[in-house]
Amino acid sequence: xxxxxxxxxxxxxxxxxxxxxxxxxxxxxxxxxxxxxxxxxxxxxxxxxxxxxxxxxxxxxxxxxxxxxxxxxxxxxxxxxxxxxxxxxxxxxxxxxxxxxxxxxxxxxxxxxxxxxxxxxxxxxxxxxxxxxxxxxxxxxxxxxxxxxxxxxxxxxxxxxxxxxxxxxxxxxxxxxxxxxxxxxxxxxxxxxxxxxxxxxxxxxxxxxxxxxxxxxxxxxxxxxxxxxxxxxxxxxxxxxxxxxxxxxxxxxxxxxxxxxxxxxxxxxxxxxxxxxxxxxxxxxxxxxxxxxxxxxxxxxxxxxxxxxxxxxxxxxxxxxxxxxxxxxxxxxxxxxxxxxxxxxxxxxxxxxxxxxxxxxxxxxxxxxxxxxxxxxxxxxxxxxxxxxxxxxxxxxxxxxxxxxxxxxxxxxxxxxxxxxxxxxxxxxxxxxxxxxxxxxxxxxxxxxxxxxxxxxxxxxxxxxxxxxxxxxxxxxxxxxxxxxxxxxxxxxxxxxxxxxxxxxxxxxxxxxxxxxxxxxxxxxxxxxxxxxxxxxxxxxxxxxxxxxxxxxxxxxxxxxxxxxxxxxxxxxxxxxxxxxxxxxxxxxxxxxxxxxxxxxxxxxxxxxxxxxxxxxxxxxxxxxxxxxxxxxxxxxxxxxxxxxxxxxxxxxxxxxxxxxxxxxxxxxxxxxxxxxxxxxxxxxxxxxxxxxxxxxxxxxxxxxxxxxxxxxxxxxxxxxxxxxxxxxxxxxxxxxxxxxxxxxxxxxxxxxxxxxxxxxxxxxxxxxxxxxxxxxxxxxxxxxxxxxxxxxxxxxxxxxxxxxxxxxxxxxxxxxxxxxxxxxxxxxxxxxxxxxxxxxxxxxxxxxxxxxxxxxxxxxxxxxxxxxxxxxxxxxxxxxxxxxxxxxxxxxxxxxxxxxxxxxxxxxxxxxxxxxxxxxxxxxxxxx
Numbered sequence: 065x066x067x068x069x070x071x072x073x074x075x076x077x078x079x080x081x082x083x084x085x086x087x088x089x090x091x092x093x094x095x096x097x098x099x100x101x102x103x104x105x106x107x108x109x110x111x112x113x114x115x116x117x118x119x120x121x122x123x124x125x126x127x128x129x130x131x132x133x134x135x136x137x138x139x140x141x142x143x144x145x146x147x148x149x150x151x152x153x154x155x156x157x158x159x160x161x162x163x164x165x166x167x168x169x170x171x172x173x174x175x176x177x178x179x180x181x182x183x184x185x186x187x188x189x190x191x192x193x194x195x196x197x198x199x200x201x202x203x204x205x206x207x208x209x210x211x212x213x214x215x216x217x218x219x220x221x222x223x224x225x226x227x228x229x230x231x232x233x234x235x236x237x238x239x240x241x242x243x244x245x246x247x248x249x250x251x252x253x254x255x256x257x258x259x260x261x262x263x264x265x266x267x268x269x270x271x272x273x274x275x276x277x278x279x280x281x282x283x284x285x286x287x288x289x290x291x292x293x294x295x296x297x298x299x300x301x302x303x304x305x306x307x308x309x310x311x312x313x314x315x316x317x318x319x320x321x322x323x324x325x326x327x328x329x330x331x332x333x334x335x336x337x338x339x340x341x342x343x344x345x346x347x348x349x350x351x352x353x354x355x356x357x358x359x360x361x362x363x364x365x366x367x368x369x370x371x372x373x374x375x376x377x378x379x380x381x382x383x384x385x386x387x388x389x390x391x392x393x394x395x396x397x398x399x400x401x402x403x404x405x406x407x408x409x410x411x412x413x414x415x416x417x418x419x420x421x422x423x424x425x426x427x428x429x430x431x432x433x434x435x436x437x438x439x440x441x442x443x444x445x446x447x448x449x450x451x452x453x454x455x456x457x458x459x460x461x462x463x464x465x466x467x468x469x470x471x472x473x474x475x476x477x478x479x480x481x482x483x484x485x486x487x488x489x490x491x492x493x494x495x496x497x498x499x500x501x502x503x504x505x506x507x508x509x510x511x512x513x514x515x516x517x518x519x520x521x522x523x524x525x526x527x528x529x530x531x532x533x534x535x536x537x538x539x540x541x542x543x544x545x546x547x548x549x550x551x552x553x554x555x556x557x558x559x560x561x562x563x564x565x566x567x568x569x570x571x572x573x574x575x576x577x578x579x580x581x582x583x584x585x586x587x588x589x590x591x592x593x594x595x596x597x598x599x600x601x602x603x604x605x606x607x608x609x610x611x612x613x614x615x616x617x618x619x620x621x622x623x624x625x626x627x628x629x630x631x632x633x634x635x636x637x638x639x640x641x642x643x644x645x646x647x648x649x650x651x652x653x654x655x656x657x658x659x660x661x662x663x664x665x666x667x668x669x670x671x672x673x674x675x676x677x678x679x680x681x682x683x684x685x686x687x688x689x690x691x692x693x694x695x696x697x698x699x700x701x702x703x704x705x706x707x708x709x710x711x712x713x714x715x716x717x718x719x720x721x722x723x724x725x726x727x728x729x730x731x732x733x734x735x736x737x738x739x740x741x742x743x744x745x746x747x748x749x750x751x752x753x754x755x756x757x758x759x760x761x762x763x764x765x766x767x768x769x770x771x772x773x774x775x776x777x778x779x780x781x782x783x784x785x786x787x788x789x790x791x792x793x794x795x796x797x798x799x800x801x802x803x804x805x806x807x808x809x810x811x812x813x814x815x816x817x818x819x820x821x822x823x824x825x826x827x828x829x830x831x832x833x834x835x836x837x838x839x840x841x842x843x844x845x846x847x848x849x850x851x852x853x854x855x856x857x858x859x860x861x862x863x864x865x866x867x868x869x870x871x872x873x874x875x876x877x878x879x880x881x882x883x884x885x886x887x888x889x890x891x892x893x894x895x896x897x898x899x900x901x902x903x904x905x906x907x908x909x910x911x912x913x914x915x916x917x918x919x920x921x922x923x924x925x926x927x928x929x930x931x932x933x934x935x936x937x938x939x940x941x942x943x944x945x946x947x948x949x950x951x952x953x954x955x956x957x958x959x960x961x962x963x964x965x966x967x968x969x970x971x972x973x974x975x976x977x978x979x980x981x982x983x984x985x986x987x988x989x990x991x992x993x
Contacts, residue, residue, distance in 0.1 A: 118341025172353030294391025388537035445474035513558030546683025650752035777852035806865035886969035
């Protein structure tokens with residue numbers, strides 16, 4: 065077993081006694097110390113893997129650091145600057161502060177040192193400090209240091225809360241102990257005394273700012289273990305507050321101080337150990353101070369900790385669920401400490417109290433319609449500690465009252481609710497009153513998301529609905545979802561409530577209009593809460609979720625009609641988003657098939673609202689105006705069918721009306737000229753392209769015709785939809801789309817959709833839509849023109865797009881973190897004119913170019929392309945025909961398509977086989993909103 069102290073003693077013994085010059089001493093000392101540190105870290109890592117104790121590992125590394133710093137101090141003081149008879153001014157104490165002062169360090173943590181002086185720096189102390197720091201820097205260690213007198217420490221600490229916090233955790237290492245004792249004594253009497261309010265408020269404000277920067281939710285799927293919400297820094301903050309307020313020296317004293325019960329302190333220790341275990345593993349695995357638990361790191365940490373797949377969840381998903389449960393526990397502990405501090409007046413009371421002022425006593429006595437509750441300082445509280453035991457329905461009623469009166473819940477009541485979870489049993493779940501109250505909370509017009517989140521954090525929601533409890537803290541290991549499943553569902557309810565209240569009418573006019581016309585409002589809220597409740601099960605979560613809905617809805621008090629509606633919506637909650645993003649909405653067959661599943665206008669309205677709430681709650685940036693456009697188009701087209709107005713004749717009439725509207729806008733066109741132009745486009749063009757684009761296309765083609773040009777491009781930004789449009793006019797040929805996608809790939813352009821049309825005289829009019837890369841139009845247009853220049857040069861034969869793409873994205877560049885089974889779905893029933901080829905696989909730069917190239921080599925004509933990306937998973941759909949314009953029905957041709965596409969994903973298939981997951985290659989991919 066490695067012994068750092070013995071190794072360092074040997075290092076000092078073997079130092080050249082003549083090494084009395086700083087450079088020579090460092091040359092002799094640094095290589096030996098580096099070896100000791102490496103051996104010490106290796107031993108700490110070995111024992112971490114063996115015993116799984118993260119806190120012990122952090123303490124071992126801190127102990128190793130103590131030994132190293134002590135060896136440096138001894139070498140400097142013995143060899144370079146011996147001082148057998150120091151003057152009063154030649155005193156020095158070396159003190160550990162910050163995390164190092166706590167005695168816990170991760171492998172990549174900073175070494176925070178305070179060199180404490182009696183009153184001012186002397187030549188001797190300056191030389192000693194400088195020599196120590198140079199050795200630490202030569203060792204490539206990150207050092208935070210300060211050289212101050214006791215008076216300077218107190219002056220700086222008085223002005224800066226961060227410095228005051230660092231001094232709070234000061235730990236004596238070596239040197240003149242009297243200096244350290246003076247600092248501690250005067251720190252308590254001159255800085256701490258009477259300033260608890262100031263310190264607590266400052267640390268809580270600091271925590272809020274830190275959390276906002278790292279990510280406001282503790283359920284972000286790539287959490288920051290150190291600074292994120294529910295991370296180590298939150299536990300540090302709790303201890304700082306307790307230590308400052310009650311002057312405890314050790315965490316174990318938190319129980320004696322009355323801040324925690326013994327059980328709560330055991331939870332504190334468990335959280336502390338787990339977070340240190342994860343953090344130390346992260347530093348060891350990466351070889352650096354990595355604090356973000358990224359997707360690429362999560363599988364490695366799960367493996368190092370020894371978490372394996374079970375019960376439908378992969379090892380990494382089980383590990384991350386454990387992480388998020390710990391983060392939730394940290395949040396509970398934070399609430400407990402804040403409540404206790406407030407009760408002892410160490411923390412300022414809520415803002416609400418300041419408004420109450422002299423009316424507080426009268427406000428306390430405000431009537432409330434439940435005898436076991438009262439309004440305590442503007443918050444709902446219990447009158448007696450046995451209120452839940454006497455009537456377990458009060459566990460639901462507590463949150464119902466908070467919602468009804470729009471008041472916060474007293475921390476004491478939440479704490480007692482968390483301790484009373486065993487009272488939520490089968491009897492309470494079946495209680496009609498409890499379910500009535502819950503349904504009113506869920507469908508409330510106040511703030512259902514806030515109340516449901518409080519129920520979830522107290523543990524009440526998961527106990528009252530055990531199926532919900534299964535997905536609490538569950539993450540999905542993909543790049544698409546930003547939050548855990550339970551957090552996503554609660555955010556979905558919040559989005560629905562915003563729509564219901566008219567708060568997003570400008571951003572979402574369609575659903576804001578529809579919400580006021582639906583008949584099944586309660587059913588919609590229940591659907592939104594339940595739509596992903598079966599995630600993490602082996603079976604399809606939509607089908608399993610529908611079964612759960614049929615079980616829960618009658619319990620909640622919903623009618624049979626409402627129950628049927630909820631079950632249908634849960635089972636089909638992905639239908640609308642997938643249809644809108646991956647099907648040709650101008651194809652009558654698409655609309656007919658979608659309408660045949662939906663069957664009623666009420667379902668169409670509910671499904672539209674549900675889809676918007678679902679997508680918006682996935683995470684920042686997932687909802688785009690382009691998706692809104694697609695959903696609105698699908699809704700409008702389907703509404704015509706379901707209201708009885710759809711037929712080929714109706715489409716013909718609509719085409720004629722569209723042409724008439726365009727004719728009115730082209731007032732300078734002669735009748736014959738317009739008729740000839742209109743005849744060049746087929747019906748799909750008129751029905752699919754919006755009116756504004758039709759006007760622009762007409763002017764574009766007219767100008768080119770007059771100039772005698774046969775190849776041209778045009779670019780335009782659309783800030784409202786957040787896209788950039790690139791239109792290409794060229795003689796049609798099968799590789800045109802491949803050239804366009806290749807030019808985009810070479811410039812890093814992200815294609816979100818493509819409209820592909822061929823005129824009756826053999827010209828292609830193709831428009832691709834790119835997500836914006838720049839906020840300023842000038843920058844975005846400059847990028848787009850680089851793409852169009854490449855397209856035009858390729859069409860003229862001046863460059864090869866394949867070379868351009870290969871230079872930009874070498875074939876070896878491939879995502880390593882995620883394994884997405886590639887899949888090819890070929891269907892001739894989804895369109896009346898074309899064969900639909902739906903391709904799913906791991907997304908990467910240039911993938912769309914590779915796919916379009918593979919299809920064009922098979923002499924297939926791509927008439928429509930629809931591009932959707934769900935994190936790391938790409939779903940690209942192509943409507944194709946043979947060069948003769950017929951669908952691909954021959955089995956051998958379909959096999960050739962499948963083989964060509966799978967060749968594009970050959971590297972991914974090999975990766976799956978290497979992981980022993982070849983069985984997934986034929987499995988259908990999961991759907992996402």
